[in-house]
Each structure stands twice: as C-alpha cells, then as structure tokens.
Amino acid sequence: MLNPHDIIKNVRNEGSAVVLELAGEIDMQCSTELRGEIMAILQEKPSALVVNMSQVTFMDSSGLATLVEALQWSRRNGGTFRLSGLQENVRNVFEISRLESFFEIYDSEAEAMAQ
Amino acid sequence: MTEKTDPSPILIISELVKSFSNQRVLDGINLEVYPGEIMVIMGGSGCGKSTLLRHIIGSIAPDSGSIKLFGQEMTTLDDKALNAIRKRFGILFQSGALFNSLTIGDNIALILKEHTNLDATTIEIMVKIKLELVNLREHADKMPAMISGGMKKRAGLARAIALDPKILFYDEPSAGLDPVTSAQIDQLIIDLTKKLHVTSVVVTHEMDSAFTIADRMCMLDKGKVLKVGTRQEFEWLRDSDPADCPSEQDRLIRQFLRGDAEGPITERKLTSDYEEDLLMASLKHEK
Numbered sequence: 001m002l003n004p005h006d007i008i009k010n011v012r013n014e015g016s017a018v019v020l021e022l023a024g025e026i027d028m029q030c031s032t033e034l035r036g037e038i039m040a041i042l043q044e045k046p047s048a049l050v051v052n053m054s055q056v057t058f059m060d061s062s063g064l065a066t067l068v069e070a071l072q073w074s075r076r077n078g079g080t081f082r083l084s085g086l087q088e089n090v091r092n093v094f095e096i097s098r099l100e101s102f103f104e105i106y107d108s109e110a111e112a113m114a115q
Numbered sequence: 116m117t118e119k120t121d122p123s124p125i126l127i128i129s130e131l132v133k134s135f136s137n138q139r140v141l142d143g144i145n146l147e148v149y150p151g152e153i154m155v156i157m158g159g160s161g162c163g164k165s166t167l168l169r170h171i172i173g174s175i176a177p178d179s180g181s182i183k184l185f186g187q188e189m190t191t192l193d194d195k196a197l198n199a200i201r202k203r204f205g206i207l208f209q210s211g212a213l214f215n216s217l218t219i220g221d222n223i224a225l226i227l228k229e230h231t232n233l234d235a236t237t238i239e240i241m242v243k244i245k246l247e248l249v250n251l252r253e254h255a256d257k258m259p260a261m262i263s264g265g266m267k268k269r270a271g272l273a274r275a276i277a278l279d280p281k282i283l284f285y286d287e288p289s290a291g292l293d294p295v296t297s298a299q300i301d302q303l304i305i306d307l308t309k310k311l312h313v314t315s316v317v318v319t320h321e322m323d324s325a326f327t328i329a330d331r332m333c334m335l336d337k338g339k340v341l342k343v344g345t346r347q348e349f350e351w352l353r354d355s356d357p358a359d360c361p362s363e364q365d366r367l368i369r370q371f372l373r374g375d376a377e378g379p380i381t382e383r384k385l386t387s388d389y390e391e392d393l394l395m396a397s398l399k400h401e402k
Contacts (some may be wrong), residue, residue: 028231034235049223060279062233065240092310097244 009055014113016047023055026063031052034063038070045077050112054085059093071103080104081109084112123186125150125282125314131180133338140166141177142338150281153315155306155325158335159371159380164318167335168286171316172206175198184282187275202230205275205283209290211288212271213259219270220246220255226277245273248303265296272300276307282314283307289321301327322372334368342368 007030008022018041024032041049051067053059067083072077074081086094094100106112126148140163148154158164167283169175171182175188182189187200206212212224219327220242227238246252249269259267268288275283285304289297301324307313319325324330329346341364342349352365353372360366363379 005294028233031237032232032234035237045363061241061244061343062231062237065233065237065244068240068244069236089310089312096248096306099244 003006004042007034007056011041012035013046014050015115017050017084017105018044018046019052019109021052021055021114025058026066027058027060028062031060031062035066038066039073041056042070042077042079043079046079048080048082048115049074050082050084050109052084052109052112053090054087054109056090057087059090059095061097064093064097068099075111080102080115082106082112082115084109122149122182124148125185126171126316127181127183128171129181129183131167131182132175133166133175133177140338141170141180143339144180144335144338146333146340146343148282148314148316150314151308151312152330153304153317153328155322155329156241156316156318157322157325157371158341159320159330162335163338164282164335165286168284168318172204172254172284173201186402192198202278203281205278205280207268207275207283207285207288209287210271213267213274215259218256218258219251219262219273222259222270223274223277226274230278241277245277246270247356248276249273250275250299265292268292269296269300272303276313279311280313282316285315285317285319287319287321288317289319289324297321297324298327300324304328310362326353334371336367347356 009023071081084106122146128146131141131144157165223242288300308315332349333343334341354370367379370380
C-alpha cells in the first residue's frame with residue numbers, strides 16, 4: 001500500500017488558508033490515507049483549502065469521491081475548498097462525472113489563492 | 116484509432132481453439148487489443164463471439180491456445196490469481212447480472228466493499244457518481260425487479276465500472292435497448308475510453324452501434340477471424356460496390372455489415388444436398 005506522503009507533496013499555510021500540494025496517482029490504494037490527511041487539515045478549520053493538483057497524473061473515482069467529501073467538510077466548517085492546476089486526464093474525471101461545476105477549479109494555484 | 120500511449124497490447128489472443136461435442140466453435144483465433152481503443156468483435160449468431168468473450172474473462176478454458184491479459188496468461192491461472200485479475204477488468208453481461216436481493220445502489224456498493232478498504236462515506240459517494248454516469252442515481256434504492264431491462268443493463272454497467280477497471284468487456288450492450296438508451300450506452304463507452312483511457316472490447320451484432328463506437332473491428336465467422344481492421348476499412352467494405360469485392364470473404368463481410376438478405380451468407384445455407392434430403396424423406400415413408 002502506498003504511503004500517503006507519496007501523494008502529499010507539501011502542506012503549507014498561506015495566511016488563514018492552507019495549500020495542499022498533491023503529486024502522483026490517486027487511486028483506491030491511497031484514497032483512504034489521503035482522506036485522513038485532508039480531514040486532519042480541515043479539522044483546523046482554515047478559511048480556505050487550496051488543493052494544488054498540478055502534479056497529479058492520474059485520479060480515479062475514489063479520489064474524486066474523497067474530494068467531494070472534503071468539499072462537504074469544508075463547507076460545513078464555513079470555509080472554501082478550491083482545486084487548481086488539473087491536468088487534462090484528471091479534469092476529464094470531473095467532466096465525465098459531471099462534477100466540473102460542483103467544485104471551484106482554477107488553472108493555477110495563484111488564481112485559486114487570489115479569490 | 117486512438118493514439119497509443121503504450122505500444123504493447125493489453126490483450127493478446129493466440130491460436131485459440133475450443134470445441135464442444137466435436138464441433139469446433141473457436142478455430143485458431145488470433146487478436147490483439149491495444150490500451151485505450153474500442154475493439155468491436157462482431158459476427159452472426161453462433162460465430163463464436165460470445166464464446167470468445169467467455170474465454171477472455173476466464174469463464175471457459177480453451178482446448179489450446181493462449182490469452183494474455185495485462186501480460187498474464189489467463190488460461191493457466193488458478194482461481195486465486197484469476198480472482199485477483201478480475202478486479203482489474205469489468206464485464207457488462209447481456210442481462211446486467213444484478214443481485215436481485217439488493218437495491219441497485221447496494222449492487223454497486225457490494226463490489227466496492229468486497230474489494231477495497233474505502234470508507235463507507237467514500238463508497239456511498241462513489242455509488243452516486245457511478246449511477247449518475249448511467250443516469251440511474253434517482254433509482255438507487257429500487258430493487259432490480261422494479262426497473263426495466265434497459266435500466267438493468269445500465270445498472271450492470273455502473274457495477275462493471277465500480278472498481279474503475281482498465282479494460283471493460285461488453286456482451287451485446289445495445290441488445291434489447293430503445294434507440295435513445297442504446298445511444299447513451301454508446302456515448303458512455305466512447306467517453307470512458309477517450310476521456311478515461313479505459314480499453315473496451317465490445318461483442319455485438321448491432322451494426323449502427325458498432326460503427327458509432329469502434330476504433331477497430333474484428334469479424335468472426337465459423338470460429339475464425341475473417342478480418343481485423345480499422346472502422347474506416349470496414350466502412351469502405353460496407354459502402355463498396357460488390358464489383359470492388361473480388362473475394363468471397365469480402366463479399367460475406369459486406370453482406371453482414373449491410374444486413375443484406377442476398378449474398379454469400381445466405382447462399383451457403385442453401386446446401387447442395389437439400390433435394391436429396393427431401394427425396395430420402397419421402398422414400399422412408401413409402402415403405
């Protein structure tokens with residue numbers, strides 16, 4: 001089983017927001033661990049969580065479901081949840097699942113942070 | 116054809132032979148399927164296409180020959196190894212093959228609960244995503260007996276893609292569906308393949324669907340591969356003038372693709388001993 005830190009490249013605070021940088025392949029082998037990491041960040045109730053996915057090369061539906069749950073948690077806490085830098089094949093997962101408009105998706109982390 | 120990111124075939128079938136009661140159903144089948152393509156296997160009733168599919172998924176052992184899926188020889192795998200590899204592919208059976216005692220949603224959740232360690236919430240969200248893909252999310256709580264045949268087939272597809280397989284096998288996905296539902300299934304097969312790079316192997320005799328979805332096509336007849344080619348090659352044969360099809364094989368494929376009543380397929384059924392057979396019958400009753 002993959003170590004979640006293989007996916008989680010970096011977590012950093014940007015004012016009251018948190019940026020989570022992910023990398024590699026998000027699949028059913030690592031979604032549970034990823035879920036735990038994201039939920040731990042959200043328990044701190046940041047004003048915004050920006051997930052930088054520019055280095056994510058693959059994501060399956062378990063990864064998508066994990067992000068949906070993260071969005072729910074974030075909203076419940078009164079925070080915002082944004083995604084940035086999706087590669088085409090990862091964006092396709094959102095598109096085919098009709099969830100593109102469900103998330104706030106930005107081309108770059110800078111754009112996501114500027115909101 | 117889809118751009119091949121990986122030049123190695125995901126599925127290689129070599130010299131596959133199978134007989135039932137001395138009748139050869141598969142007679143030296145050779146076929147390769149590449150990652151990210153839609154391969155349509157077609158042919159008339161009894162040509163061996165469904166039998167071939169059952170061999171590929173490991174339900175039937177061949178008399179001889181080889182099937183390599185994900186680089187693994189399928190024909191010699193034990194049950195444990197076969198079950199492991201089955202998690203990596205999905206199958207849409209003609210009937211949908213749902214558990215009648217479970218709701219539509221639970222049919223999909225069951226696969227995820229059995230084969231993953233995902234959290235219950237993650238599974239619940241995934242079930243909704245899969246059902247939305249096949250336009251059945253609002254029917255998640257219904258039992259299979261409460262929904263139509265077309266809906267069962269779509270639910271079967273949602274179940275087939277539950278584990279995000281790398282390759283999907285479809286047995287007559289359009290059979291018995293109304294035109295709109297059939298078109299939706301075709302589009303979903305295309306989307307899964309082109310957007311998520313799922314490889315698809317589709318067994319069908321529905322030519323409209325085949326020409327809509329195929330990257331490449333394989334025509335079977337009497338347990339043999341008559342032709343493997345691109346969709347464009349088969350379109351050319353379908354639309355060609357008979358005079359441009361000098362070989363019996365090409366004319367046979369052309370007749371099948373066009374659904375013509377007259378042609379080599381029909382002619383060969385008019386067996387030469389027909390008259391003799393009738394006379395023998397009448398002689399028998401003269402005694």
